[in-house]
Amino acid sequence: MLACRYVEEFSTSNFIGVTHDGKIVTPTSASILPSCTKGVVLAMAKELGYTVEQRPVPWEEVSTLREVAACGTAVVLTPIKTITRGSKVHKFDDFSTIAKLYDAVTKLQTGEAPDPHGYCRVVCDRAHESS
Secondary structure (H helix, E strand, O other), X not given: OOXXXXXXXXXXXXXXXXXXXXXXXXXXXXXXXXXHHHHHHHHHHHHOOOOEEEOOEEHHHHOOOOEEEEEEOOOEEEEOOEEEEOOEEEEOOOOHHHHHHHHXXXXXXXXOOOOOOOOXXXXXXXXXXXX
């Protein structure tokens, strides 16, 4: 059986990792679908002072990561407690960076934080307007 050499994405979400020195890493590959949510998360990470690396992520690196999360529209960021590949189980129990990023993105989404990028738009529901 041919083993995959690099992390790509989860079946429904992008992969975000945090190294022990606090860098945010996310895989690059021609087969990974672009993600608006990942783009916002990475932009917020940079604004919060984190170094962001978009690069191939070898499977061997997974065991050295401090935090891992799935990133996608429905969840923003969901902490991943374990990743199992074959008989090897990688466990993660620190999600402090993921929590900070989640908080920053959701505050942006709800209007609790300024939106200098113009990600959010006010939408008028014409069905509820008075004549």
